[in-house]
Amino acid sequence: MSYTFTLDGKVVPFVDGQTIIQAASAAGIFIPHLCYHPEFKPHGSCKLCTVKVNGRHTASCTMRAAPGMVVESETEEINAERRALTQMLFVEGNHFCPSCEKSGNCQLQATAYHLGMMSAHYDHFFPNRAVDASHPEALLDFNRCILCSLCVRASRDVDGKNVFGLSGRGIKTHLIVNAKSGRLADTDFTLADKAAQVCPVGVILKKRQGFAVPIGERKYDKAPISETAETTEGR
Amino acid sequence: MGLNEMHAEAVAGVVDRVINRYRRDPTCMLQILREVQEACDWVPPEAIDRMQAMLGVPRTKIEGVAGFYSFIYTEPRGKYRVLFSDNITDRMQGNRALMERLCSNLWVERGKVSEDGLVSVGKTACTGLCDQGPGMLVNNYAIAGLNLERIDEIAELIRNKVPLADWPPAYFRIEDNIRRADILLNADFTPGEALLAARARAPSDGLNASNMRSWREGLPSGIGGPGATLDEIKRSGLRGRGGAGFTTGLKWEACRNAQLKAGHQRIVVCNADEGEPGTFKDRVLLSKCPDLVFEGMTVAAYAIGATRGFVYLRGEYRYLLDHLNAVLAHRRRQNLLGKDICGLPGADFDIEIHVGAGAYVCGEESALIESLEGKRGTPRNRPPFPVTNGYLDQPTIVNNVETFAAAALIALRGGEWYAGIGTKQSAGTKILSVSGDCERPGIYEYPFGVSIRQVLADCGATDTQAVQVSGPSGICVAENEFDRIIGFEDIPTAGAFTIFNKSRDMFEVARNYVHFFQHESCGFCTPCRVGTSLLKNLMDKLHYGSGSPYDFAEIEKLNQLLQSMSHCGLGHTACNPVLDTIAKFRPAYDKRMMQQDFTPAFDLDRELSSARQMTGRDDAGAHLETEHGGQS
Ligand SMILES: Cc1cc2nc3c(=O)[nH]c(=O)nc-3n(C[C@H](O)[C@H](O)[C@H](O)COP(=O)(O)O)c2cc1C
Ligand code: SF4
Ligand code: SF4
Ligand code: FES
Ligand code: FES
Numbered sequence: 001m002s003y004t005f006t007l008d009g010k011v012v013p014f015v016d017g018q019t020i021i022q023a024a025s026a027a028g029i030f031i032p033h034l035c036y037h038p039e040f041k042p043h044g045s046c047k048l049c050t051v052k053v054n055g056r057h058t059a060s061c062t063m064r065a066a067p068g069m070v071v072e073s074e075t076e077e078i079n080a081e082r083r084a085l086t087q088m089l090f091v092e093g094n095h096f097c098p099s100c101e102k103s104g105n106c107q108l109q110a111t112a113y114h115l116g117m118m119s120a121h122y123d124h125f126f127p128n129r130a131v132d133a134s135h136p137e138a139l140l141d142f143n144r145c146i147l148c149s150l151c152v153r154a155s156r157d158v159d160g161k162n163v164f165g166l167s168g169r170g171i172k173t174h175l176i177v178n179a180k181s182g183r184l185a186d187t188d189f190t191l192a193d194k195a196a197q198v199c200p201v202g203v204i205l206k207k208r209q210g211f212a213v214p215i216g217e218r219k220y221d222k223a224p225i226s227e228t229a230e231t232t233e234g235r
Numbered sequence: 236m237g238l239n240e241m242h243a244e245a246v247a248g249v250v251d252r253v254i255n256r257y258r259r260d261p262t263c264m265l266q267i268l269r270e271v272q273e274a275c276d277w278v279p280p281e282a283i284d285r286m287q288a289m290l291g292v293p294r295t296k297i298e299g300v301a302g303f304y305s306f307i308y309t310e311p312r313g314k315y316r317v318l319f320s321d322n323i324t325d326r327m328q329g330n331r332a333l334m335e336r337l338c339s340n341l342w343v344e345r346g347k348v349s350e351d352g353l354v355s356v357g358k359t360a361c362t363g364l365c366d367q368g369p370g371m372l373v374n375n376y377a378i379a380g381l382n383l384e385r386i387d388e389i390a391e392l393i394r395n396k397v398p399l400a401d402w403p404p405a406y407f408r409i410e411d412n413i414r415r416a417d418i419l420l421n422a423d424f425t426p427g428e429a430l431l432a433a434r435a436r437a438p439s440d441g442l443n444a445s446n447m448r449s450w451r452e453g454l455p456s457g458i459g460g461p462g463a464t465l466d467e468i469k470r471s472g473l474r475g476r477g478g479a480g481f482t483t484g485l486k487w488e489a490c491r492n493a494q495l496k497a498g499h500q501r502i503v504v505c506n507a508d509e510g511e512p513g514t515f516k517d518r519v520l521l522s523k524c525p526d527l528v529f530e531g532m533t534v535a536a537y538a539i540g541a542t543r544g545f546v547y548l549r550g551e552y553r554y555l556l557d558h559l560n561a562v563l564a565h566r567r568r569q570n571l572l573g574k575d576i577c578g579l580p581g582a583d584f585d586i587e588i589h590v591g592a593g594a595y596v597c598g599e600e601s602a603l604i605e606s607l608e609g610k611r612g613t614p615r616n617r618p619p620f621p622v623t624n625g626y627l628d629q630p631t632i633v634n635n636v637e638t639f640a641a642a643a644l645i646a647l648r649g650g651e652w653y654a655g656i657g658t659k660q661s662a663g664t665k666i667l668s669v670s671g672d673c674e675r676p677g678i679y680e681y682p683f684g685v686s687i688r689q690v691l692a693d694c695g696a697t698d699t700q701a702v703q704v705s706g707p708s709g710i711c712v713a714e715n716e717f718d719r720i721i722g723f724e725d726i727p728t729a730g731a732f733t734i735f736n737k738s739r740d741m742f743e744v745a746r747n748y749v750h751f752f753q754h755e756s757c758g759f760c761t762p763c764r765v766g767t768s769l770l771k772n773l774m775d776k777l778h779y780g781s782g783s784p785y786d787f788a789e790i791e792k793l794n795q796l797l798q799s800m801s802h803c804g805l806g807h808t809a810c811n812p813v814l815d816t817i818a819k820f821r822p823a824y825d826k827r828m829m830q831q832d833f834t835p836a837f838d839l840d841r842e843l844s845s846a847r848q849m850t851g852r853d854d855a856g857a858h859l860e861t862e863h864g865g866q867s
């Protein structure tokens with residue numbers, strides 16, 4: 001069956017079982033998101049995709065669309081809240097974009113631009129997180145991890161490996177790898193893994209690839225995140 | 236054979252024994268970790284190796300679970316692991332001085348392990364001993380009523396390596412302190428009575444279901460779930476006692492009506508996580524009338540057709556476990572649990588107890604279910620709700636301890652009787668956990684509708700400035716509101732009633748609560764994970780004297796964000812204590828507004844404190860002159 005709801009006044013069709021974000025992206029409408037990826041089971045943790053459904057805040061990546069819903073997304077209020085969440089993610093980790101290999105391809109950075117984030121606003125936490133360079137082909141720079149769990153889901157659900165997992169609690173939540181030593185080199189991770197390709201930020205990086213594409217010519221340098229391919233991937 | 240291998244072998248032996256007792260079931264992961272730790276004093280890497288092999292689950296999963304719970308250690312924490320309860324009431328009772336005394340007696344730094352690896356001393360959230368504090372946990376066993384003398388004795392016992400089992404039993408005595416009893420705490424109740432009454436109420440032989448569907452569904456696989464019992468619960472107007480106040484009859488009905496998939500069964504869960512600071516009434520219900528609680532769970536099973544039950548007991552109440560298991564065993568012998576309960580063919584139901592491990596968020600019902608499944612206690616995305624998709628995706632009700640106790644009495648005496656007690660909108664009684672500045676802290680059971688003023692008079696509180704009702708996530712009531720009443724129509728509560736007299740600094744109360752939320756955030760969602768830390772930093776900034784009106788506006792903004800964007804109730808309520816105290820005790824904050832304009836939180840002199848500590852210097856020369864030198 002096919003039904004409709006409205007998103008910022010536009011009529012959006014959907015089929016049974018679709019979430020709001022899936023229906024929106026199928027209709028070519030961008031809703032900011034970081035932990036959502038069309039190929040994986042939604043997680044609902046970053047809260048960037050929050051919209052108002054009939055006046056109540058809810059994550060659009062986990063909420064199923066229902067006929068007649070009135071959804072608001074591009075409002076000043078919601079975008080201000082999303083901007084604050086991005087700022088939180090920036091101060092929680094250590095993001096020095098100018099020296100980051102992911103700059104220009106990074107969804108966090110692109111989303112911050114999209115939301116008009118001009119500063120980090122909050123005091124930086126400057127956490128102390130060691131880099132794991134043990135693996136011959138890949139580098140893990142935990143300083144940039146936003147705990148979206150995409151690598152966890154990709155490794156578990158696609159690669160069938162469980163290379164990544166989350167441990168700790170609260171502000172001490174952190175990414176771990178599947179080895180007694182805690183080193184990526186001692187896992188069965190390879191660059192061919194799906195998990196090697198999903199990190200939205202600059203944590204899981206291919207070694208010896210530094211600045212192969214110059215800054216200025218990268219994905220989000222060419223077009224803002226709201227106009228890039230992912231928007232309509234859910235089709 | 237080297238020492239390490241011997242060690243590894245011994246560890247593997249322990250792990251094998253524990254895992255086999257849990258039927259090699261990965262859903263019992265948290266219980267396995269907890270018991271391995273009880274035997275090994277921590278969870279060493281070799282234990283995780285063995286679990287990985289025996290349970291067939293990835294290491295990331297085991298370490299992920301172990302890392303979530305405060306009471307599971309993947310690093311050695313000593314043979315004696317001392318945790319001081321650090322609720323605001325413990326602080327008012329002087330826990331800080333006691334902790335320092337113990338640390339200096341044992342030559343150990345707070346939060347660290349002693350050099351000989353014997354002991355660690357740290358702090359933990361409210362242990363539910365507020366009426367007899369300050370309290371502590373030693374290897375997860377509770378000790379109440381601490382004073383300097385006892386601290387010195389404890390240091391001596393630890394230094395002499397006396398096993399915990401040989402410590403004076405008086406240390407471990409926890410009082411019920413029941414000051415006012417009503418229908419629940421006075422119930423003169425014979426185990427089985429409520430079940431027989433429920434059975435007698437059913438139309439003919441007790442197996443006649445009130446609707447055909449549950450007759451069909453219920454008979455072969457479980458208790459038929461006669462509608463008559465459910466009708467009594469609905470008639471009583473009973474609402475949940477865990478805080479949210481959901482109508483119990485509706486929850487049970489939704490679960491009873493949920494479609495059962497092949498191989499699935501309905502589940503009854505008793506929420507005994509009682510983590511809200513200042514709440515300890517479930518502890519007393521479980522120690523004084525466990526039969527009433529278990530019977531309430533069995534009544535629920537009867538009403539909804541459930542065959543499996545769990546009690547999720549908070550780790551701090553570990554000391555109750557053996558007694559509760561003995562009561563369950565006794566009930567099995569009396570045929571009040573097990574197969575064909577009370578001689579009713581097909582009436583099968585049993586209860587097992589899972590023990591938590593120091594995570595407040597596991598009181599949230601969907602996080603609790605995750606934890607019961609042996610996972611990290613992260614709240615689920617909802618819908619779907621537990622009544623349709625709960626424990627291992629099966630229809631599940633989660634209710635508070637007190638809710639089940641009340642349900643047992645309703646099954647026995649009828650819904651009408653119960654509805655006649657309390658107020659129109661709030662039927663029955665409510666048990667309050669009274670602590671703080673009063674002469675008679677303890678447990679008070681009142682019919683709903685009692686005023687704050689009445690409770691204060693009964694417990695001998697004088698010169699009262701404020702009462703925190705229902706803990707940090709509840710509301711802070713000021714003097715001009717003392718005629719308000721306890722009830723869903725005015726002040727709903729999960730039971731905490733923490734009293735502050737006029738000498739108390741309400742800013743420090745709020746700051747303590749903010750630290751609590753920051754420590755207990757599960758870390759799943761961005762707003763709560765980062766927002767509670769930002770809030771903590773702001774409150775600390777005010778505490779250190781760098782606050783300005785700018786910071787008030789920041790707190791307001793954070794509150795908005797946490798309310799609208801957070802994933803669960805913890806984040807939604809994390810700002811409550813600050814907003815309430817700003818609104819009602821403004822002078823406590825104004826005192827801190829040392830600055831007119833924005834001032835950075837960073838204070839160079841304070842940052843140098845670690846250097847001072849390392850060099851053992853604290854003289855004037857080791858300090859910078861600062862304009863607003865708040866001392867730390
Ligand atoms: C962060 C958080 C902690 C909670 N802790 C508890 C608890 O310790 N005990 C409890 O009964 N309910 C607790 N609750 C409420 C439960 O989610 C749930 O509503 C309750 O157990 C339902 O039982 P009731 O209907 O009998 O009240 C908590 C909720 C949240 C959001
Ligand atoms: S490493 Fe990347 S993909 Fe994995 S949780 Fe962190 S940010 Fe997400
Ligand atoms: S609000 Fe806090 S406790 Fe709740 S899911 Fe989010 S991070 Fe976890
Ligand atoms: S994209 Fe929906 S919560 Fe992260
Ligand atoms: S640019 Fe540095 S993490 Fe994205």
